[in-house]
Amino acid sequence: MQVTETLNEGLKRAYTIKLTAAELDVKVDEKLKEAQPDIEMKGFRKGKVPMALLKKQYGERIMGEAMQESIDGAMQEHFEASGDRPAMQPQVTMVDGENWKAGDDVEVAMSYEALPEIPDVDLKGIKLERMVVKAGDDEVDEALKSLAETAQNFESRKKGSKSKDGDQVVIDFLGKVDDVAFEGGAAEDYPLVLGSNSFIPGFEEQLVGVKAGDEKNVEVSFPEEYQAEHLAGKAAIFECKIKDVKEPKAAELNDELAQKFGAEDLAGLKGQIAERLEAEYAGASRAVMKRGLLDALDKLVSFDLPPSLLDAEAGQIAHQLWHDENPEVEGHDHPEITPTEEHIKLAGRRVRLGLLLAELGQKAEVQVTDAEMTQAIMNQARQYPGQERQFFEFVQQNQQMQQQLRAPLFEDKVIDYAFELAAVSEKEVSKDDLQKAVDALDDE
Incomplete structure (x- = not known):
């Protein structure tokens, strides 16, 4: 089998893969011999059907399988030898496929965009600030009052x-x-x-x-x-x-109310409310710090981006923003949406940071466990009351859906890994200051 490079320009790659008729015949014979012991045919005992008859009966189908396996194997060997990682599924077409007939050599054209080399990043050199908000008495009392109103x-x-x-x-x-x-x-x-x-x-x-x-x-x-x-x-x-x-x-603020919400007494309920509020503040603070990390990474790295990934992301951004501005249109029956320069710029940042985080996660051997995936599926299934089991089974059988659920889990774990290595300082701020920082995330 012969692999010949026909294009090497930037991240674009193209090759021809040639499989001779003789190589294909050998592959077909190997597959027929492998299957021969289990084949039965009228007039012959099991496993004793002559090869010539097997080839006549099953040759065409086996040849298609042999051809596919050979091409797939050649592609796999190419990626292992070259170190290339395709950005998207390679395009593979059979050269002169319409005129090909048994006995001819097989030649296919393969093209793809390779993922770029991702430069190393010194995460320890990144400085971040974690905003810390303590739940004050006034905030706890306000939340307690709202809780009492729900029990009115x-x-x-x-x-x-x-x-x-x-x-x-x-x-x-x-x-x-x-x-x-x-x-x-x-x-x-x-x-x-x-x-x-x-x-x-x-x-x-x-x-x-x-x-x-x-x-x-x-x-x-x-x-x-x-x-x-x-x-x-x-x-x-x-x-x-x-x-x-x-x-x-409104219900009276007393131990009896606290016990309705699972606390031993009013003081215990206040403590639970304070913990819940501070957990909410911590979540908002993490979002702000994550933006700080991504901004820092965006300034540290620069590399070529696969055009196919960039175009796909820009198109998705433009499409989503158009629907946000036209909420009355639910389907896709609308004019063609062309990404703007702003969309392309945002897409570039997202693709670059996505590739960088994937590289960081791979080098750090970050893994999403089965337990974490199960929990994520269960959380998603709760959105379909009464159909949780059907949703769970649907996800188990749908690789694309699994990837959609796994991707954010993986990203969060990579972000946490980066937080552990970065130089993080804490700053106690007011709830209003944290809210302003969160609001600023939407403005950017």
Whole structure:
């Protein structure tokens, strides 16, 4: 087999691979001899079918397999010998394929873009700052107050009090369309929180200002896209009897409340809240420090980028930004989107840093464990309640989906590896200062 270089320009490579007819025949004979012991054919005992007959019966299919295996093997040997790593799947075409016939030599053309040599980076020379925010008493008290509001109760207002937005009204109601009651349009002692938007638009607003004992007809129209087709777009009247008006009362901040949320006492709950807040601050701080690391790496390295990767990334960025600006277009039925210089510049940074992080991770032997992948799949599966098992099985059978889940895990582990080597100093800041730094990430 002969491999001949036809192009070596920058990162672009092209070769021809020639497999002679004699080499192909040897490969076919080897495969037929390997399969011969297990082949049965009428008139012959198992394993005793003559080679000439096997070649006539199975030769064409075996030749295709032999050809593919030989070309794949030659490509693998080439990459091992040259050290090239293709940026994307190599393009392989058969030269004069339409006119090829058995007995002819096989010649294929292979082309690809090689990944560039990634320069070494001294991670120990990178200086980073970790912003540290402590959860103050005011922030803990504010979070505790919000927690108490989620555990609120409703207590009856004084007799004759009018309902307000946020109150709970206990009602009996009967809905009618064209003066005829419809199925599912009636209930008794229904507790409706005004402003919850749990009823169709316009319903709850009309019950603001009612008192216990009142009777009120609420006039609304069902939305055009209402799920019950026989009601969609129809005008309706709900005859409502107001049985009670209740105001919201936040739960008292005491040990009993704390125990509802799994803490031993109020002090323990405050400690849990402080830990949760500081964990959130730490996550935001990590995002800021990660940007600092990537900015530093971007300044330290420079190398040629495979045009195919750059074009693909620029196209993806342009496409995503277009959809962000045109959210009403859900599919891909839109004009062709051409990346701008800004898109190409951003794509260059992303591709360069992506290749660098991959190289750092490979040299550091960073691995994503099976347990980490399983956890990631489980986290993703929770977005599909009731279908978790089907999603899990789908991911197990889909290599592309597995890669989509593995890539961010791998990147995070490489980032953590870089943090360990970099010179990191800590600076205690306020929550507002951290928020400004986080907001700045979106502005860049």
